[in-house]
Each structure stands twice: as C-alpha cells, then as structure tokens.
Amino acid sequence: MPGSKSITNRALVLAALADRASTVHAPLRSRDTNLMAAGLQSLGVGFADGPDGSWLVTPGAMRGPAQVDCGLAGTVMRFLPPAAALAVGDVTFDGDPHARTRPMTTILDALRALGADVEGGSLPFTLHGKGGVAGGVVTIDASASSQFVSGLLLSGARYESGVTVRHDGKPLPSMPHIEMTVAMLREAGVVVDDASPNEWRVEPGAITGRDWHVEPDLSNATPFLAAAAVTGGEVTIPGWPARTTQPGGAARDLFERMGCAVTLTDAGLTLSGPEKLVGVDVDLKDESELTPTVAALAALATGPTRIRGVAHIRGHETDRIAALVTEINRLGGQAEETDDGLVITPRPLRGEVWQAYADHRMATAGAIIGLVVEGVSVDDIGSTTKTIPDFPGMWTTMLGTSMHGTR
Numbered sequence: 476m477p478g479s480k481s482i483t484n485r486a487l488v489l490a491a492l493a494d495r496a497s498t499v500h501a502p503l504r505s506r507d508t509n510l511m512a513a514g515l516q517s518l519g520v521g522f523a524d525g526p527d528g529s530w531l532v533t534p535g536a537m538r539g540p541a542q543v544d545c546g547l548a549g550t551v552m553r554f555l556p557p558a559a560a561l562a563v564g565d566v567t568f569d570g571d572p573h574a575r576t577r578p579m580t581t582i583l584d585a586l587r588a589l590g591a592d593v594e595g596g597s598l599p600f601t602l603h604g605k606g607g608v609a610g611g612v613v614t615i616d617a618s619a620s621s622q623f624v625s626g627l628l629l630s631g632a633r634y635e636s637g638v639t640v641r642h643d644g645k646p647l648p649s650m651p652h653i654e655m656t657v658a659m660l661r662e663a664g665v666v667v668d669d670a671s672p673n674e675w676r677v678e679p680g681a682i683t684g685r686d687w688h689v690e691p692d693l694s695n696a697t698p699f700l701a702a703a704a705v706t707g708g709e710v711t712i713p714g715w716p717a718r719t720t721q722p723g724g725a726a727r728d729l730f731e732r733m734g735c736a737v738t739l740t741d742a743g744l745t746l747s748g749p750e751k752l753v754g755v756d757v758d759l760k761d762e763s764e765l766t767p768t769v770a771a772l773a774a775l776a777t778g779p780t781r782i783r784g785v786a787h788i789r790g791h792e793t794d795r796i797a798a799l800v801t802e803i804n805r806l807g808g809q810a811e812e813t814d815d816g817l818v819i820t821p822r823p824l825r826g827e828v829w830q831a832y833a834d835h836r837m838a839t840a841g842a843i844i845g846l847v848v849e850g851v852s853v854d855d856i857g858s859t860t861k862t863i864p865d866f867p868g869m870w871t872t873m874l875g876t877s878m879h880g881t882r
C-alpha cells in the first residue's frame with residue numbers, strides 16, 4: 476500500500492512550519508498530497524525529491540500573493556489555511572466544484588477569532604496574511620469534521636499565544652484522526668495538553684524539523700482486504716503497523732465481525748474470506764472514512780447491516796449516505812438512509828454502471844461489488860488518484876497474481 480494520506484499531509488504541514496529541514500519518508504504521492512505540496516510551495520516552502528521517493532521539505536518565510544488549489548481534499552482545505560495565515564500577503568483558496576460545498580465556515584470563523592483576516596466563508600476564500608496570528612482560546616462546533624480541530628492544532632504552536640480549541644456540539648467524529656494530530660505534534664516537540672475531553676491546548680513554541688516515516692494507508696487497504704472477504708480468497712497487506720493512530724486499524728475488528736479470519740504476522744495483515752459474510756450493526760463514527768467499504772461488503776453479505784454515527788459524511792467528497800443508497804439500489808439492492816447512516820439488506824445484484832461522484836472511496840466500493848456481480852462498471856475509476864496513485868494497476872495485479880478466490 477502507498478503511504479497514508481492523513482499522515483503525509485500532517486507531516487508536510489509540520490515540516491513546512493518547522494525550525495529546520497525535514498525528510499518525509501515513504502510519503503503518499505497522489506492528488507491530495509501533491510496539492511498540499513504545491514500549496515506549500517506556492518507560499519515559499521522548499522520541496523525536493525529524495526533518492527528513495529522521499530520528500531525533503533525546507534521551511535521558508537511564507538509569503539503571498541499565492542493561489543492554492545485544494546482539489547477535493549479536506550486535509551488541504553482545512554490544514555493549509557491555518558498555516559497560510561502566518562504568511563505575509565494574500566493567499567486565495569479554491570477547489571473542485573464540489574469542494575465549494577464542503578463545510579468550511581467553522582474553521583474560517585475560528586481563524587478570524589484567533590486574529591487572522593479572512594474574506595469569505597467557504598471555498599473560494601482569501602486570507603490577508605499579516606505575517607503572524609495572535610492565537611488564544613477558541614470554541615467551535617466541530618461535529619461536521621474533526622479536520623477543523625486538527626487544522627488549528629497543527630499550526631497553533633506558531634501562533635503568538637498558541638491555541639486552545641474547545642469543541643461544543645454533537646459528538647466529534649473521527650477522534651483517531653485528532654489523536655494522530657496530537658501524537659505527531661508531540662513527535663515534533665510541541666507541548667499539547669489533551670487531558671480534558673473536547674479541549675486541546677497547544678503551547679506556543681518551535682516545531683522541530685525531523686525525519687517522518689509514513690505508514691501504509693490502512694483505509695486504502697480496506698478495498699483490497701474486502702476483495703478477499705467477498706470472494707473467499709486471501710489477501711496480505713505488507714507493512715501493517717502493530718500500533719497505529721489510523722482509523723483503518725479498526726478494520727481488523729470489523730472484518731472479523733463480518734466473519735473473516737484476520738491475522739497479523741511479520742508478513743503483514745492477512746485476511747481470509749469466509750464462506751458466508753455476515754451483516755453487522757456498527758457505529759463508524761470513529762472510522763467514518765471506512766463507510767463505503769463496509770457498505771459494499773454489506774450489500775454482499777447474508778444478513779442486514781446497519782451503519783450508525785456517520786451523519787457528517789454527507790459533507791465528505793460527496794454526500795456518501797445518499798450516494799451509497801442510490802448506487803446499491805441502482806444495482807437492485809436494498810439500502811435506506813437513516814438520520815445518521817444507512818441500513819442495507821442484501822438482495823441479488825445485477826450489473827449496472829456504478830457512479831463514483833468523483834469520490835475515490837465510492838469508486839473502490841464499486842470495484843469491490845464488481846468482483847462478484849457480473850457486468851458492474853465504475854464510471855470514473857480515475858477518481859481513485861485522490862489518494863492512490865494507481866488503483867487500477869494494483870487491483871489488476873492483485874487479481875492476476877495474488878488472489879485465489881473460491882467463488
């Protein structure tokens with residue numbers, strides 16, 4: 476598996492704000508991370524290619540005018556503005572058509588409250604950089620995205636008073652991603668207090684330049700594991716970490732609950748697909764980015780599945796609840812929206828064109844179903860380049876050489 480999107484884009488921001496050069500080893504090189512690198516470069520941060528595919532990042536005084544293309548990347552649109560607020564000059568942000576509808580107001584209002592000069596409430600917007608941010612205490616409702624919290628924390632050490640972020644609202648999604656942010660800040664020598672629930676304090680101070688080692692992307696591994704789960708085959712993901720802050724780590728338990736056998740050895744994580752995949756009732760609030768994979772598995776299981784706790788994924792790359800329900804039903808399945816997720820009752824499926832909605836995880840969900848339902852095609856498999864450089868090549872290689880399904 477290529478590197479983790481979430482770890483790579485955190486490492487790039489921390490490297491850009493650090494007190495010396497950093498090397499990011501085994502970074503993900505895909506649309507989301509290339510956009511982050513390009514955005515930082517346009518602000519004056521130095522990027523060079525290491526001999527082994529690593530990225531050498533040299534911090535520089537950040538300055539506008541600059542134009543940042545966020546594509547459809549939540550990590551770029553939420554992590555880069557808090558850093559760009561430290562620049563001198565104007566920095567304008569825009570992105571793909573659908574990116575303009577993704578929630579942004581919360582973090583832009585927070586930046587204003589912390590002393591930044593921001594024009595606009597969603598993409599496109601402009602930061603009028605003054606070369607510094609006062610910082611301080613800010614209370615936000617981050618129930619629409621954990622990335623609002625992570626974005627503020629990643630740059631907060633460089634604000635004059637640091638930053639204290641308090642969350643007040645419905646439960647926060649994707650907590651492991653906030654834990655990932657806190658863990659990486661501490662690795663970079665930043666003092667973070669996360670002892671109180673829903674409150675994070677980042678002390679002002681230097682961010683240390685260092686060597687970052689990026690883990691394989693475990694969320695992107697799940698379609699490959701799912702391939703074994705739905706065909707009764709076997710797939711091994713090399714380099715699966717024994718401990719991780721990636722929410723994809725929870726995929727092990729999920730697959731086991733659906734009837735798969737999962738083992739972690741020196742060779743990696745191996746999944747053996749069951750005779751019969753069973754449906755589950757599962758709260759994916761912490762691992763919401765796994766919803767499309769779980770929904771695809773659910774459509775092929777032997778009993779109903781209820782996915783809860785993911786209301787906020789209506790604001791992901793597309794409205795994922797609506798998209799999954801529409802596409803599963805298009806194939807003759809039975810899926811219904813609930814307030815905070817969806818219910819899927821397996822039915823015999825037929826071949827149709829599965830729409831990806833420019834969403835990498837919708838595309839991979841269609842690929843999973845296409846392994847066992849004749850005649851399924853995905854309209855835009857190219858959308859997978861958001862976080863995987865060559866999904867079609869990896870999928871073909873897996874099917875040709877590594878998987879011996881029994882169905």
Ligand SMILES: O=C(O)C1=C[C@@H](OP(=O)(O)O)[C@@H](O)[C@H](O)C1
Nearest residue numbers: 481620621622648649652763764
């Ligand atoms: O911080 C991160 O790297 C991410 C946080 C999560 O966002 P939400 O909290 O908006 O779900 C996750 O879904 C996204 O894929 C990556």
Ligand SMILES: C=C(OP(=O)(O)O)C(=O)O
Nearest residue numbers: 547548549550764791792
């Ligand atoms: C929600 C996701 O992405 P983003 O980082 O664009 O929010 C995702 O990858 O599932």
